[in-house]
């Protein structure tokens with residue numbers, strides 16, 4: 001169905017978008033801690049009654065997303081295409097309190113069996129909501145087999161995990177909580193440890209006033225609410241797409257043109273504006289040395305045609321989330337670009353049968369063209385709506401400290417990989433310091449929003 005927008009609606013929408021960019025984050029204050037007059041009473045936490053930036057609060061207390069892409073149409077409503085195309089359908093409509101509760105839970109290690117790992121350990125906001133590792137490290141220092149995807153723009157994603165095995169954020173959330181390799185918890189212990197924290201039962205009542213005692217469903221809903229509020233749609237690419245031609249320099253425009261050419265074919269799968277067509281593709285990524293082939297979506301769909309097939313990942317904020325691919329096989333975007341240019345199936349071991357996607361071709365790009373692709377991918381970064389990282393969480397446990405994450409990661413990785421990973425982590429730490437001093441404090445977030453408007 002074509003989306004017909006009246007002129008009045010468009011104007012109103014534009015006004016709303018600008019107003020929200022200006023005021024949104026200011027309204028989304030961190031949970032306020034109010035000192036009670038009696039010294040012995042515990043402090044009361046009030047969840048934020050305001051929506052995060054880029055959301056509008058409806059009369060029935062729902063946060064509704066507003067962005068400039070809502071002004072555009074999309075062929076067949078698929079949300080895929082060129083510059084001025086609508087985004088795919090999205091999740092919104094959570095209450096501000098649910099989003100804010102989800103934020104506290106996301107950063108609280110009380111959710112894991114030994115209270116040492118929070119979602120944010122592997123999905124760290126200062127690392128593009130990933131963790132800088134090829135394969136994530138969960139409780140007791142266990143290393144998994146896949147890399148942690150970014151969570152930016154999860155609101156638009158249809159299937160979750162590299163192999164597309166979960167169909168909603170709610171379904172997805174329970175998986176790391178109860179996975180022995182990730183957070184290692186079980187339903188009974190999770191509920192009892194949350195109930196044992198003074199503040200949580202009351203906070204869940206604020207977020208779910210009509211739905212009974214603290215439950216797994218409520219935990220999943222709050223986490224989904226927070227994750228769907230992570231919106232990154234104001235990169236330089238977006239500004240270019242909306243009509244500001246100077247947002248990209250000539251090299252980056254050249255990169256965009258290579259990206260969407262039928263020679264390189266990147267945009268056939270990484271389709272704007274989300275930079276994924278949300279399909280599964282077998283592209284023949286090599287596994288890290290010594291690791292068996294990850295069959296990926298073959299298992300999910302019980303189909304050998306999909307052996308080694310993975311969800312086409314969105315490339316938004318891709319410059320922040322090295323290393324790349326489902327198992328972190330490539331350290332840099334330049335290596336990824338070289339992989340695509342290296343010839344169809346060149347990295348598939350002899351004798352292994354993979355049914356490669358027909359858009360995986362033989363583009364033979366020049367060194368300069370590969371550089372331009374990297375330049376272009378760098379324009380997809382935008383963390384201006386970074387949520388406020390809680391200074392403390394209701395359990396009182398230590399929430400992510402970057403140093404702690406790095407230390408844990410380094411000490412748990414097998415010796416032969418240590419050197420490479422340490423190098424990657426150190427490089428990451430350097431670039432991260434710049435990001436974190438620039439954007440993470442609450443003050444700077446409101447300032448940076450102010451500057452944009």
Ligand code: HEC
Nearest residue numbers: 118119122136137138146147148149160161162176182223
């Ligand atoms: C130990 C590290 C670790 C922890 C802790 C962790 N994750 Fe993940 N997360 C991963 C990895 C690795 C994947 C990819 C797994 C796969 O595809 O099989 C993933 C995938 C996801 C995805 C799917 C993203 C996509 O686009 O496909 C979401 C959403 C997510 N995690 C949210 C969470 C939430 C919410 C929590 C806390 C309840 C959490 N994660 C805790 C490592 C972690």
Ligand code: HEC
Nearest residue numbers: 265266269281285310311312313324325326336340357359
């Ligand atoms: C046939 C569809 C397809 C085409 C064409 C394609 N990609 Fe991909 N891309 C994928 C899939 C699937 C993955 C994940 C593969 C994996 O993890 O093994 C991926 C992964 C990536 C990643 C890593 C993402 C991450 O989060 O780690 C980058 C970067 C990337 N592609 C860039 C490109 C560029 C640049 C081009 C053009 C030269 C291109 N892709 C062409 C399907 C495609």
